[in-house]
Amino acid sequence: MKTVFANPSSAERKWYVLNAEGKVLGRVAAKVASIVRGKNKVIFTPNQDVGDFVVIINADKIIVTGRKAQQKMYYRHSGYIGGLKAHNFEKVFERHPTMPLENAIKGMLPKGPLGRKMAKNVKIYAGTAHPHESQKPVPVEA
Secondary structure (H helix, E strand, C coil), rough: CCCCCCCCCCCCCEEEEEECCCEEHHHHHHHHHHHCCCCCCCCCCCCCCCCCCEEEEEEHHCCCCCHHHCCCCEEECCCCCCEEEEHHHHHHHHCCCCCHHHHHHHHHCCCCHHHHHHCCCCCEEECCCCHHHCCCCCCCCC
């Protein structure tokens, strides 16, 4: 038997659409990260981008359980002394409804150039409209 190594040019890419309305943030992110990474395929190769594209709609209607809306914090730093900024989920979500989902998915992908390339295969939209109808995305459940 010869081992077959998949590469991005030989991988068949599909498009999926996921409706995040009423779904839990972490469960959606885990499902999407698995699809984008290519773990749902037979030809999964850890060091190659063989995953599919995912369009997430209704990201503004995603939920978090418990008291995470008040307690979950997002941090960023300006690079200057004392430049740490901290905001809870509620504040971040009302200003940028897609940001918590983007952040969660990126955290579940590999770190480095491969993970950054995979993160570009996720398209997140706050409403129901998206410009990827011509790719004929297949609905998937989280």
